[in-house]
Amino acid sequence: MQSAANWDFLKKPITWFFDLDDTLAWNCVVYNRPILDFVEYLAVIFKNRVPSPGTIIRMQEDIDAGLGKQNDPRTGKPYGFSKQRFPDAIALTYKALCEMGFGTYNEKIAEECREIGRRAFDPANYHKLGLVENAGALLRALRVRGDRIVIVTKGDQEVQNEKIEAYHLQKAVDAVYVVDHKDGSTYVDILIDQHRKGVRPNVSVEPWETVVVGNSFASDIVPALKCGMHAIFIPCPTWKAECMDTSKIDTEERMRVREVKEIAEIFGMIR
Numbered sequence: 001m002q003s004a005a006n007w008d009f010l011k012k013p014i015t016w017f018f019d020l021d022d023t024l025a026w027n028c029v030v031y032n033r034p035i036l037d038f039v040e041y042l043a044v045i046f047k048n049r050v051p052s053p054g055t056i057i058r059m060q061e062d063i064d065a066g067l068g069k070q071n072d073p074r075t076g077k078p079y080g081f082s083k084q085r086f087p088d089a090i091a092l093t094y095k096a097l098c099e100m101g102f103g104t105y106n107e108k109i110a111e112e113c114r115e116i117g118r119r120a121f122d123p124a125n126y127h128k129l130g131l132v133e134n135a136g137a138l139l140r141a142l143r144v145r146g147d148r149i150v151i152v153t154k155g156d157q158e159v160q161n162e163k164i165e166a167y168h169l170q171k172a173v174d175a176v177y178v179v180d181h182k183d184g185s186t187y188v189d190i191l192i193d194q195h196r197k198g199v200r201p202n203v204s205v206e207p208w209e210t211v212v213v214g215n216s217f218a219s220d221i222v223p224a225l226k227c228g229m230h231a232i233f234i235p236c237p238t239w240k241a242e243c244m245d246t247s248k249i250d251t252e253e254r255m256r257v258r259e260v261k262e263i264a265e266i267f268g269m270i271r
């Protein structure tokens with residue numbers, strides 16, 4: 001065990017920052033169904049003359065990733081995490097395939113493709129899925145102990161709010177912040193806001209007595225460690241790029257992060 005003393009603050013109620021997507025609720029899976037529907041739809045419109053599913057999905061992923069930094073022609077603003085990005089990426093994949101000679105582009109079909117993409121945001125998905133196993137029980141247990149629970153989630157305001165509502169999280173936590181990026185100052189600003197609002201005044205808002213829980217090492221965990229917070233990393237098998245890359249942190253920061261598989265050790269510390 002590396003320096004149990006660092007984690008002694010867990011013995012009393014503390015502030016927790018939970019990520020939402022693929023931490024408290026599965027997210028990647030809601031995009032898989034529309035992508036598979038799109039692959040099947042292409043076979044219909046191109047009369048079975050289609051590339052392999054792997055090729056189509058890779059194209060869609062590349063186009064989707066590229067769109068993030070491009071402007072949405074409707075708003076003139078970057079797509080970022082907007083609700084339009086995924087449906088537009090599907091329509092643009094159809095367009096790219098037409099340009100490769102698989103068919104003749106038709107705007108009506110492009111709109112059908114967008115409609116398939118919009119299925120990812122159907123709140124019925126969230127109702128069906130529910131939270132990750134035991135996530136609700138964990139939040140309730142922390143609530144009973146008197147901890148301050150905050151959800152910090154990156155994404156489209158409307159989409160994330162629909163998820164919070166569908167998962168009934170508003171009443172299970174003290175606050176929800178939907179942000180467009182996460183860095184050290186995002187986290188510190190939230191702590192200051194919580195202090196200002198007087199939410200759970202007896203619970204510390206010091207960064208070093210706050211724990212961030214998330215599945216993205218780069219965007220949830222590294223910023224937390226850089227601003228002096230502690231962190232619990234939940235490696236998520238849904239995204240191949242997410243692994244515990246300790247080359248980005250120094251030895252002192254390594255002491256302030258644990259993987260969720262070490263949870264028994266963490267509970268041992270707070271007993």
Ligand SMILES: [Mg+2]
Pocket residue numbers: 019020021022023214215216
């Ligand atoms: Mg996440």
